[in-house]
Amino acid sequence: MKAYLLEKPGAPENLQLGKIEKPALQKNEVLVKVRAISINPVDAKTREGKSLYNTLKETPPVILGWDISGEVVAVGEAVSFFQPGDEVFGMVNFPGHGRAYAEYVAAPEAHLAHKPANVPHHEAAAATLAALTAWQVLVHEAKIQPGQHVLIHAAAGGVGHFAVQIAKYFKATVIGTASSENHDFLRNMGADEQIDYHDFNVEDVVMDMDIVLDSLGEENTRRSLKTLKDGGKIISILGGAKEEVQALAKKRNIEAKNYLVHSSGEDQAKIADLLGQGLLQSHVSHVYDFSEMAKAHEQVETHKTRGKVVVTVS
Ligand SMILES: NC(=O)c1ccc[n+]([C@@H]2O[C@H](COP(=O)([O-])OP(=O)(O)OC[C@H]3O[C@@H](n4cnc5c(N)ncnc54)[C@H](OP(=O)(O)O)[C@@H]3O)[C@@H](O)[C@H]2O)c1
Numbered sequence: 041m042k043a044y045l046l047e048k049p050g051a052p053e054n055l056q057l058g059k060i061e062k063p064a065l066q067k068n069e070v071l072v073k074v075r076a077i078s079i080n081p082v083d084a085k086t087r088e089g090k091s092l093y094n095t096l097k098e099t100p101p102v103i104l105g106w107d108i109s110g111e112v113v114a115v116g117e118a119v120s121f122f123q124p125g126d127e128v129f130g131m132v133n134f135p136g137h138g139r140a141y142a143e144y145v146a147a148p149e150a151h152l153a154h155k156p157a158n159v160p161h162h163e164a165a166a167a168t169l170a171a172l173t174a175w176q177v178l179v180h181e182a183k184i185q186p187g188q189h190v191l192i193h194a195a196a197g198g199v200g201h202f203a204v205q206i207a208k209y210f211k212a213t214v215i216g217t218a219s220s221e222n223h224d225f226l227r228n229m230g231a232d233e234q235i236d237y238h239d240f241n242v243e244d245v246v247m248d249m250d251i252v253l254d255s256l257g258e259e260n261t262r263r264s265l266k267t268l269k270d271g272g273k274i275i276s277i278l279g280g281a282k283e284e285v286q287a288l289a290k291k292r293n294i295e296a297k298n299y300l301v302h303s304s305g306e307d308q309a310k311i312a313d314l315l316g317q318g319l320l321q322s323h324v325s326h327v328y329d330f331s332e333m334a335k336a337h338e339q340v341e342t343h344k345t346r347g348k349v350v351v352t353v354s
Pocket residue numbers: 080081082169170173193194195196197198199200217218219220222237255256276277278299300301340343344345346347
């Protein structure tokens with residue numbers, strides 16, 4: 041099968057299309073013929089030798105990628121939930137070695153969900169790592185409740201646009217930060233208010249939030265404390281809840297945490313349900329062919345993507 045191998049970390053061109061054997065199946069795994077792969081900032085950081093690169097290089101060859109949608113073509117002997125012919129999607133083995141940049145991926149059945157029939161593969165692939173992050177942060181970590189006020193940073197991005205929709209699904213009032221050219225997009229996703237971070241310091245114009253989702257880290261996490269009410273929660277997905285920030289938060293009974301998404305077929309099934317009902321939608325702004333992986337990485341590295349970047353595999 042074809043797969044992108046990363047022999048040494050570096051530029052997008054270091055992703056080299058090669059031929060390797062199809063992966064062998066463990067008894068709890070299914071073999072998925074991949075139809076679409078979504079690309080995330082963590083893919084690009086890992087390609088550069090940062091983030092999860094050291095974990096991946098322990099089990100060579102290094103093949104990036106975690107987010108897939110496709111069709112089950114074989115199942116391990118202990119697999120009970122899926123069978124050949126099922127259309128599935130999910131985030132495979134995160135934060136381990138997902139090996140998703142390939143025509144076939146071996147995935148633990150516990151990391152997948154059935155793809156809703158009315159959702160195309162590229163939209164399903166998009167609703168994996170980014171959507172799971174938004175879901176796990178808001179539902180499991182922040183325990184979002186109806187009527188709460190939620191601030192989503194980088195609301196037009198991959199995680200952000202899912203977080204806005206999920207918070208609205210839980211009947212929260214949602215403020216999102218984005219450049220003004222993305223404000224109509226945020227409105228369409230359901231955001232009640234949009235703030236252009238170029239024009240305002242968010243802490244000068246937002247207050248009394250119950251929950252903040254921080255995806256910018258460092259300074260942003262610390263400054264965002266001011267937007268929270270006493271007893272609120274801030275969850276950073278970019279390591280911004282450093283000790284100093286946690287100490288400041290504690291003085292106001294604010295919970296400040298860092299969070300790393302993990303593979304979960306159970307959470308993926310919740311997302312599948314919302315996608316199938318049209319209550320959650322993937323916005324895929326860029327679709328590339330499998331041969332254009334380097335271009336997909338370059339797009340993610342602009343840090344200006346609206347919604348998601350997806351690569352299709354025919
Ligand atoms: N810990 C975890 O589990 C986890 C999971 C997923 C992602 N992450 C991390 O979270 C970050 C975001 O991920 P993502 O997939 O959402 O990224 P993304 O899709 O690449 O984000 C792009 C968006 O960021 C917005 N943006 C850029 N600078 C901004 C700023 N200063 N203020 C507000 N918005 C800004 C852009 O909006 P405008 O064009 O409107 O400026 C663009 O729409 C990445 O660093 C990623 O690695 C962590």
